[in-house]
Amino acid sequence: MHKTKHFAQAWLLLFMFVVHFEIIQSDDKGEGGLDDPHRDPSLCEVCKYLATELKGRLDETGKTHDVIETGYGFDEKKKKKEYKKTELRLIEALNDPHVCEKILEYNVHAERKGSLRFAKGRSQTMETLHNLVDKGVNVELGIPYDMWDTPSAGVAEMHRKCFKIVEDFEESIEEWYWNHQEKDLTTYLCANQVLRKDDQECLSEKFGGEKKSKKAKQSERKSTKASSNTETGKSKGDNGQHDHAREKKQEL
Incomplete structure (x- = not known):
C-alpha cells in the first residue's frame, strides 16, 4: 500500500517535470517556429476550420424538410419554399450566432502536428492536469484555475x-451556396480563392484518431505495473491464508 502511494507521488512529480520541460522546450524553439504548437495560425488553418464549421451548420439544417412562406402584404399570395433552399438558411448559418464564434470552442493540442493541433476539447496534458485537481492534488500553472480553459492566444487570433x-469573401460563399453546393466548400473557398497555391498544405491534413503520446503510454504501463504488483501481493496473502486453513484441517 505504501509502495503504491509512493509510486503515485513519484509519477506526479515526473509528470509535472515533463509538462514544465515541454513548455521550456517550446519557448526555446522560438515563437512562431514550425515546431512551436503555440505559433500563430496560418491563413490556411483559419480557412480550413471556418469551412469545417460552416459545412457543419449547413449539414444540420439541410436535413430538415421545413417549408417557409415568403411574400408581404395581405393581398399578395404567399410563396412556399423549402427552408434548406432559402437565403434565410445561409444567413442563419453565417450569423446566428456568427459562425466564427465556433472557433472559440477550439484548443491547442500541443501533442498534435500541423493544423491538427487545433481541435475541440481538452488536450491530453490539460485533461490529465484537470484529473489531478479532481483527485485533490494541488497543481500550480501560474494562472488561476478558472482560466485554464480560456481560449489561447492562437485560438483568439x-x-x-x-x-x-467571411467579410472579404462573403460573395464567394454566397456564390457557392446558390450555385456550387455539389463542390466541397473547403476546396471551392479555401483552395481556389482564399489561399495561395503554396499555402494549402494544411488542407490535406486529416485526423486519424487520438494517439497517445509516448510519455502517456509509459505512465500507463507504470500505473498498470504498480496496480499489478499490489494485486499480486493481495493474491499471495490470500493463498497463504488458504494454505494455513488446509493445514489446520489436516491436523484435525
Whole structure:
C-alpha cells in the first residue's frame, strides 16, 4: 500500500517535470517556429476550420424538410419554399450566432502536428492536469484555475482572422451556396480563392484518431505495473491464508 502511494507521488512529480520541460522546450524553439504548437495560425488553418464549421451548420439544417412562406402584404399570395433552399438558411448559418464564434470552442493540442493541433476539447496534458485537481492534488500553472480553459492566444487570433475571411469573401460563399453546393466548400473557398497555391498544405491534413503520446503510454504501463504488483501481493496473502486453513484441517 505504501509502495503504491509512493509510486503515485513519484509519477506526479515526473509528470509535472515533463509538462514544465515541454513548455521550456517550446519557448526555446522560438515563437512562431514550425515546431512551436503555440505559433500563430496560418491563413490556411483559419480557412480550413471556418469551412469545417460552416459545412457543419449547413449539414444540420439541410436535413430538415421545413417549408417557409415568403411574400408581404395581405393581398399578395404567399410563396412556399423549402427552408434548406432559402437565403434565410445561409444567413442563419453565417450569423446566428456568427459562425466564427465556433472557433472559440477550439484548443491547442500541443501533442498534435500541423493544423491538427487545433481541435475541440481538452488536450491530453490539460485533461490529465484537470484529473489531478479532481483527485485533490494541488497543481500550480501560474494562472488561476478558472482560466485554464480560456481560449489561447492562437485560438483568439484564429477567431479574429475568421471574421476577416467571411467579410472579404462573403460573395464567394454566397456564390457557392446558390450555385456550387455539389463542390466541397473547403476546396471551392479555401483552395481556389482564399489561399495561395503554396499555402494549402494544411488542407490535406486529416485526423486519424487520438494517439497517445509516448510519455502517456509509459505512465500507463507504470500505473498498470504498480496496480499489478499490489494485486499480486493481495493474491499471495490470500493463498497463504488458504494454505494455513488446509493445514489446520489436516491436523484435525
